[in-house]
Amino acid sequence: MTIQDFEDAFPQGTFDDIVRNPLPDSTTRVVNINYPSNYRSAIHYFRAIMNAKEYSERALKLTDYLLQLNAANYTVWQYRRDILVKLGMDKQIECDWIRKMSESNPKNYQIWYHRQWCLENEKEIENVIEELNHLADHAFNDDNKNYHAWSYRQWILKNFNVSSDQELNFVEKMIDLDVRNNSAWNHRFFILTRDESVNWENELAYVWKKINLAPNNEAPYVYLAGICDKFKSAENSEIIKNALKTALEMEATFPKTIPLLTFIVETSRQHNLMSKEELFKRIECLATEIDPIRSNYWEYVKMIYNGK
Known part of the structure; x- marks a missing residue:
């Protein structure tokens, strides 16, 4: 994004009635911040306008200019929101503006917070769906693991009545594009654990199918461990037993696979589903053969198990 010079963005006379409020002199400090001249000019007028x-x-336009120069300035963001509320501005216009800002600053927290603020009182579900579609078409296309974008998407699901089927279709596409996308697997867990109609045996089959594509990919094993933890109560123990049964069958096809063996060991010991001899044999394999970088951890696991 090309930023205009201050004099081009604000024609002569725009702030003639304003007495500038300069930033404190920092030349005598240990670390001197060397602001660009256009930012310095804008922030001096902004400080005066905010104090008044x-x-x-014009104040709104000034915040626009400043945020393009420094999107991390929380004070400018908050004052922009105050202006929008006072002027009764159309939030849809602001939504369009913040979308453009997020495309050029996809990892900036303040931008995502402002985007959330724009949507938080939305009454029309069509506008919410449009926002989800915009996320899919832009934020995730540029970076399919953008933490801010995934967190924002989950905030939308928590606060609006969005179809879980529609969202599940989206996350399946994301996993199909990149089966190693931890963020997509986390989002899938978020969706399904809020849905009481899920057939978890079918879900286990889905996970194992994805594991077969990349057996050394840790992401689906972590997801699987989350499912087992969710169903750790006695009445749901069959789900855990079935998950472990499939894992042991896969062990014959993919022996000495770190995430698979880790899942077997951790699930077995947490739910007491394997003899001590069989468990220790796998722990020893992890500690000395295939995962020696974490040998101290595996020795610790053995010690904890012995202490039961």
């Missing part, structure tokens, strides 16, 4: 509690179109 001016809520106007």
Whole structure:
């Protein structure tokens, strides 16, 4: 994004009625912040406008200019929201503006918070769906593991009545594109653990199918461990037993696979589903053969198990 010079963005006379409020002199400090001249000019006027509690179109434009220069300035963001509320601005217009900002600053927390603020009182579900589609078409296309985008998407699901089937279709596409995408697997867990109609045996089959594509990929094993933890109560123990049964069958096809063996060991010891001899044999394999970098951890696991 090309930023105009301050004089081009704000024609002469725009702030003639404002007495600038300069930033404190920092030349005598240990670390001097060398602001660009256009930012320095803009922030001096902004400080004066904020002190005067001016809520106007020119103040809004000034926040736009400053945030393009420094999207991390929380004070400018908050004052922009104050202006929008005071002027009764159309939030849909602001939504369009913040989307463009997020495309050029996809990892900036303040931008995602402002995007959430724009949507939080939305009454039309069509606008919410449009926002989800925009996320899919832009934020995830650029970076399918963007933490801010995934967190924002989950916030939308928590606060609006969005079809879980529609969201599940989306996350399946994301996993198909990249089966190693931990963020997508986490999102799938978020969706399904909020849905009481899930057939978990079918879900286990889905996970093992994805594991077969990349047996050394840790992401689905972590997801599987999360499912087992969810169903750790006695009445649901069959789900855990079935997951372990399939894991042991896969062990014959993919021997000495670190995430698979880790899942077998951790699930077996946490739910007491394997003899001590069989468990220790696998722990020894992990500690000395295939995962020696974590040998101290595996010795610790053995010690904890012995202490039961």
